[in-house]
Amino acid sequence: MLRTAMHGRSMRTASTTALALCAVGVLGVGPAAAHDDHGRSGDRDKVVTKQADLAALNGSGASGKATVVVRGDEILRVRVRAEGLTPDAPHAQHIHYGQQALNECPGVAQDLDADGRLTTVEGIPAYGPVAVSLTTTGDTSPASVLAVPRYPFAEKGRINYRRTHVPFSDVAGAGAGGGTASAAQVADAVRRGEGVVVVHGVDYDGDGTYSFSRGGASELDPSLPAEATDPAICGLLR
Numbered sequence: 514m515l516r517t518a519m520h521g522r523s524m525r526t527a528s529t530t531a532l533a534l535c536a537v538g539v540l541g542v543g544p545a546a547a548h549d550d551h552g553r554s555g556d557r558d559k560v561v562t563k564q565a566d567l568a569a570l571n572g573s574g575a576s577g578k579a580t581v582v583v584r585g586d587e588i589l590r591v592r593v594r595a596e597g598l599t600p601d602a603p604h605a606q607h608i609h610y611g612q613q614a615l616n617e618c619p620g621v622a623q624d625l626d627a628d629g630r631l632t633t634v635e636g637i638p639a640y641g642p643v644a645v646s647l648t649t650t651g652d653t654s655p656a657s658v659l660a661v662p663r664y665p666f667a668e669k670g671r672i673n674y675r676r677t678h679v680p681f682s683d684v685a686g687a688g689a690g691g692g693t694a695s696a697a698q699v700a701d702a703v704r705r706g707e708g709v710v711v712v713h714g715v716d717y718d719g720d721g722t723y724s725f726s727r728g729g730a731s732e733l734d735p736s737l738p739a740e741a742t743d744p745a746i747c748g749l750l751r
């Protein structure tokens with residue numbers, strides 16, 4: 514029932530979520546070391562492969578691997594494999610990046626309210642805002658951050674996701690001073706090894722679906738349970 518409700522709401526909530534992510538981006542940790550975003554064009558045309566070991570957050574018990582093959586301002590191929598996720602439920606998944614972020618997965622230091630639960634927003638100083646939405650069909654920009662019906666459905670807790678020709682796009686809140694990062698800047702950051710893959714969705718209470726009973730409502734959208742949006746696995750694309 515809940516999943517049906519989420520489907521109906523997901524499109525409307527994207528803009529609200531983007532605003533929330535931007536607001537947090539502005540409050541992010543201090544300026545990171547300046548990066549040289551002006552790679553020579555020859556470097557940008559090279560095919561670069563980055564891989565991430567996806568480790569559990571929030572006690573999800575899940576794990577996985579992600580691979581992206583980047584050339585220019587495009588991901589030629591992306592693959593995400595994971596197991597141990599909340600079964601038979603959709604899992605939003607993104608590449609996160611922020612120039613002001615730590616460009617790493619969050620740890621206990623990011624659990625600001627020390628409730629033992631790491632929310633998506635608490636993790637943003639570590640991994641930055643959403644830069645690429647790893648959807649199964651259609652748009653892959655940050656606007657699809659919570660387009661739940663277009664994310665992989667984890668049969669038996671497993672995801673085996675592949676997509677080709679995913680363009681990078683401009684990302685609000687990911688640039689210098691919390692401004693917009695251009696698609697080229699985001700592509701260069703992923704090439705440098707600063708992109709972070711996050712798969713969301715944790716069934717804390719083990720009732721087999723995303724519910725409000727533990728964790729309450731998502732700070733991204735109070736009509737969604739936090740279980741649907743909290744990060745389950747995370748890894749840096751090295």
Ligand SMILES: [Cu+2]
Pocket residue numbers: 605606607608609643711712713
């Ligand atoms: Cu995400």
